[in-house]
Amino acid sequence: MISKTPNILSPRLQRLYSDLQNIGSSVLREFWVEIEQQGTPIIEPGTDHYSMVTFLWRDDGSACNVAVIQDWGADGIREHHMTLLSNSDVWYLSRRMRSDTRTTYQLSPSSSSNPGELAPYQPDPLNSKIFTAYLSETGNDILFSLLELPNAPALPWRQIGSVKPGIVQLHTPFANQQRLWMYMPPSSHSMTPLPVLVVFDGRLYKDMLKLPEMLDYLSGNGDVPPVAALMVDNLDRSDLLCKPEFAGYIANDVIPWLRATYPITTDPVQTIVMGSSLGGLAAVFLAFRYPNILGTVLSQGGWFRWHPEGDSEHHWLTRQLAAVPKLSVRFWLQVGDLEIAQMLDGGPSQLAANQHLRDTLQAKGYSVSYQEYSGGHDSSSLEFPLAQGLKEILH
DSSP states (O other), X not given: OOOOOTTOOOHHHHHHHHHHHHTOTTHHHHHHHXXXXXXSSEEEEXXXXXXXXXXXXXXXXXXXXXXXXXXXXXXXXXXXXXXXXXXXXEEEEEEEEETTOEEEEEEEEESOSOTTSOOOOBOOTTOOOEEEEEOOSSSOOEXXXXXXXXXXXXXXXXXXXXXXXXXXXXXXXXXXXXXXXXXXXXXXXXXXXXXXXEESSHHIIIIISOHHHHHHHHHHTTSSOOOEEEEEOOSSGGGGTTOHHHHHHIIIIIHHHHHHHXXXXXXXXXXXXXXXXXXXXXXXXXXXXOTTTOOEEEEESOOTTOOOTTOOOSOHHHHHHHHSOOOSOEEEEEEETTOOOOOTTSOOOHHHHHHHHHHHHHHTTOEEEEEEESSOSSHHHXXXXXXXXXXXXXX
């Protein structure tokens, strides 16, 4: 019979612990050969559509602590430290996750005994699946390890040649030379005016989340009508921090240019502003300032815990929405169920901030669709929920 210890959640590690007690350290070599063959993390079936995920690090004697960096974009990682299995070279951390999770992570083995002093992050050397978390234009991409659990949903738009593609064209029509990528569907010549997406962090959505290919697939299969998408480049992401000047630029310069250049709708309901993280914050702010132009919001992991300098209270934008009469805006809010990190400033987690915005909007009588997808604050988690949200909005 396998003996268990209270802090070992993984059945495989429970067995290893028992073997170490009964056989000795010779079992470690066999364990690591097995792990190298199957790859990491260890994924074991659980109950109620959950799996047990165990991250591993092989100790070479230099690490005093090892952290799993999973909340990409968050600063509260102190609760993600591994434990060294007694009388072994196995660092481990087990987490119960929904079996449809797709997310990314890095590891930080540190020689410091201070948990707050982390070593540089790195991909998991025993995981062959690599995900580009940040696509640099200077060759300095940020690479994470990809975690896909057994029921992670398929992404069929990534299959080349399945449907007729639309056209993506780059524009720089303004003095600031901001790049604007415009996607038009293949059937746009016969479908006017078109609903339109106004997308912040446009290069992320264009190149990493494959938004043009997704729209090709969804419209080609009849899941959404043909739709245009303006993908706005945000090299200076401080523009997304609820700046009235930037919101005015989008509403008073970019949107009029867009409508004069392409056959798109003037209906605010079918003018959909969207983004993730700070882009989600900016999307809600833009609709808050200009509801007569942009009447629908899709936010993915919106950074609604934000507050400006000089205002120490979190949820600034949520408070602004609560203080004014209800606007003619519809909201689709999405956030990862893994966005639960304890922030260093003591404020709310990402998940809590999104729940608070949802509750505030619902109390004001807004139309709010809210989804907690199985993932974290990283772009690998966003793609499938994005498709789900677009199908709801554009049906």
